[in-house]
Structures are given as structure tokens and as C-alpha cells.
Amino acid sequence: MTVNTASTAATDATPDSSPAAAVLAAHPQATTDAEARRAAATDRSGYIPATLPDGVVLARSVDDVVEALRLAHAHGAPVVPRGAGTGLAAGASAHAGEVVIDVSGMNRILAIDPVEMTAIVEPGVLNAEVNAAAARHGLFYAPDPASTAICSIGGNIATNAGGMWCAKYGVTRESILGLTVVLADGRILRTGRATIKGVTGYDLNALFIGSEGTLGIVVEATLRLRPKPVRTETLAAYFADIEAAGRAASAITAARIQPSILELMDGPTLEAVDQAEGTRHRELGGAFLLAQTDGYGAHLELDEIAQAILPYATSIHRAADAGEAEALVKARRDAIPSLEKLGRVSIGDIAVPRNRLAEAFAGLEDIAAKTGVRIFSVAHAADGNLHPMLVVDPHEPITEGPAKAALGDMFHLARRLGGTLTGEHGVGLLKRDWVGEELGETSRSLQQAIKDVIDPRGILNPGKAI
Ligand SMILES: Cc1cc2nc3c(=O)[nH]c(=O)nc-3n(C[C@H](O)[C@H](O)[C@H](O)COP(=O)(O)OP(=O)(O)OC[C@H]3O[C@@H](n4cnc5c(N)ncnc54)[C@H](O)[C@@H]3O)c2cc1C
Incomplete structure (x- = not known):
């Protein structure tokens, strides 16, 4: 495993005789261009690899992926699957001796069936493009x-x-009906089905979803679409501090109301968004909660939410129209890009039981005080999924020193509260140190055995996920 330090400059020397070199020499879509290797070396996690991958296969078709894996398997060359490179766990990071298989060029929407409400897409299609195409069918x-x-x-x-x-x-798992996956040796596997229901055999869809490119490369997916809600209602509420906002979010869950969006942001994050976007959220409070409901009774459900959070909020604002609602949603979407303007960002992803959000926020404040690392927090509150964002000097590493200590403390905080290491970003490279502690020996060794059966030469994204 390559050791990462921010101060180590990535080398761009290309070795000429290695398993990776054999793959790159034989594949028609391969490049060893230094710029392509640099672009494929890491993601948006803040992780800086000390070396560059040996080359990149720019796949344009299923056959390109099959050929790349067939060659890699034959030569024992490690490969790193890559989509858009926006990951936050260094899952797509790649190092010397490795070949990146970049599928971002396989980006066609192959079919949309508005009656069955499904879409068949290639893996490189952007999430928003699927939604834009689906919207044309309601x-x-x-x-x-x-x-x-x-x-x-x-x-x-x-x-x-x-x-x-x-x-x-x-999450994504609930919207995937079937997959086409190229296995480590180049064989093609179809998982799942085109129907909404179906239980024939083991659920291989579930195994591949969330496997972080360690079991195969997804080359096609059948997605489940849903009818666009007839009505949405949105509110923003402000609180004195993030613990009060956390208690309010838990009160919504306890009242058994089902929001379609429930997001939290703390005061420092609001300040960063205001600074980057010219908005004025921070002057309204020390924490922000965004709630949206949808469906025929959206307005009634939002009334219930307003009622549930009233004892905790300092003010509550209902969006008057779609434009106002979109501006509130955008404030949440702007959080990460705004913080990236302040320094190197490493994003935690712990999840806790939803009634323990306030305790989690308090614990994060203690971690910031203890480690001296600046921590900004947002959360998908309805899922108990917190994103504590560590912002360090651009020259500081995130894989050692105070930032690493803070990530470890966050994991232990989540565990103490009955939670987990990662809610949605994955383990990648950055969180591997703590995986064994959460999974335990029996589960981890079984997972390794599954990996060994599916990828016997261990070429797919080695050193990641488990
Ligand atoms: C501003 C910002 C906001 C974000 N917000 C969220 C959020 O709200 N929720 C969330 O979950 N994530 C979020 N992320 C993280 C990131 O966007 C997601 O993890 C996303 O799913 C990664 O997709 P990608 O195409 O960029 O994958 P990459 O970064 O390219 O790869 C991620 C992992 O998937 C593997 N992989 C990629 N493509 C394939 C394939 N076809 N077959 C097999 N393995 C593959 C890679 O090997 C790697 O392990 C955010 C990131 C940013 C920068």
C-alpha cells in the first residue's frame, strides 16, 4: 500500500515492464499520458496519493471493459474502476502499478420505459442526467x-x-432492479431482474451494490423510477445551536412524520455557505433545518413538522413558491463546495440512531476541541447520517496527524451511540483502519472469502472497502 503524505510529490515515471504495463500495451483504449494518469489518481476526498497509476483505460463499451479485465486477470495487474471521481473515501484513488478503468465515457441512457417506470443506463451517465430524462416522462x-x-x-x-x-x-439499493457486471476475469454477470419483485436465487444485486469496485465493474443498470410528486412543500427552521436542531429532527422522527427531505447544517457551515454564495442564513440562527414533504397531503404533513419543531426553533420560514424552495435546497447542496474554498476538506460520514443526533453533535464539538481540527457539520437527519467535515490547511495531510485522530474519534463516537463508520460514502482507503473493529472477525473473514471467490487474483480495487 502506498503511504500518503501531502508533502510527497506524485511521481509521473511510467514503468515499462510490469503486469500493468502488459495490460496498457495490449489494450486499444489505454493511455499512459501523464495528464490522464494525474487526472485519474484521486477523487474529492482530499487524499493525495504519493504516486500515479501506470495508465488509464478509457472504456467506451462493454467490450472495452471485458478486454481490460481479461488482460488484467491474465497478467495479475491491479485495476481501479473509476466513474466521475467525486467519491469522498479515496475509493477511486490509484497508485503506481495500478491501471485505472475509467467508465465515464460510457454515458448513454439506453432506454426509459414510462409505463414500467424503469430506465436502462450505462454507468458513466451522471445522476442529474437520469433525472432530467425521467422528468420528461413525469x-x-x-x-x-x-x-x-x-x-x-x-x-x-x-x-x-x-x-x-x-x-x-x-438509498441507491432501493432503486436498482438489475445490473450487468464485468467480473475480474472478464466474464459477464447479470444480477437482479427487470421486474419490481423477484426472489430467484441469492440477492447478488445487494452484494454488488456498495462493493466499491472490489467485486466487478458495473457496465449497465436497470433503475427504478418513481412518479414525480404532485405537490411539494418546503420549510427552513433556525435554532440557537446544532444540538437544539438535532433534538428537533429527532422530534419529527418520534412524531412518525415522513419528510421527503430532512437536512441539518450547523452555524459554521452556514457561515461558509453565506461567504461563498452571498446568502444570509447565519444571521438567522446557529443551525438550520431544511424539511420538505411531498404527495397530495404535503401541506398537512409540513404543518405537523412545524408543530413538532416549534418548541426548539427560534424561527420557521415556509417557502412561498418553488423558487424559494429551490434556494433553500441549494443552500444545503452548496455546503461541501463552500467548505472546499476554506482548505483541504475531509468528510466524515458516521450514522447514529436518529434519536441520538443531538448527542452526536455534542460529541463532535468535543472532538474538535480535543484535536484542534475545525469541524463543520451537516446531516441527513432523517437517516441519522452525519457529515462532520474536517477542514485543514491545504498542505496538511488527512491520513495522519490531528485529522486522522479526529476521524478515529468520530468513528468511536458513532460506535458509542450505537452507530456505524459510514452511512453512504463507503470505506475506500480512508476508513479501512476501523472496518475490522465494526465488522468483527467472523464477518470480515467471510467477506474476504466472498471477495476471494469472485476475484481470486485480488486484482479489483485492492486495499479498498474491506
Ligand atoms: C460536493 C459533493 C457532494 C456529495 N454529496 C454526496 C451525497 O449527498 N451522498 C452521497 O452518497 N455521496 C455524496 N458525495 C460523494 C460522491 O459523489 C458519491 O460517493 C458518488 O456515488 C461517487 O460517484 P462517482 O461516479 O464520482 O464515483 P467515483 O468517485 O469515480 O468512484 C467511487 C467508487 O466507486 C467505484 N466505481 C465507480 N464506478 C464504478 C463502476 N462502474 N463499477 C464498479 N465500481 C465503480 C470506484 O472504484 C470507487 O470505489 C458527494 C461528493 C461531492 C464532491
């Missing part, structure tokens, strides 16, 4: 990461991505 694709405009469906499947609408409609 439909939508529910898993909508804040990165919707820049992340690919293949990456979403590999990380089992979540998003704001997951509060009501579930």
Missing part, C-alpha cells in the same frame, strides 16, 4: 446525492450512495 430517480450534477450512476451503485430524497425513498 418521473424521477430518487437517490440524489448533493453531487447529483457531477457524479455517475456507476459510482452511485458502487458506493450505495444516498441523498436528500433518501429520507423517504431509500
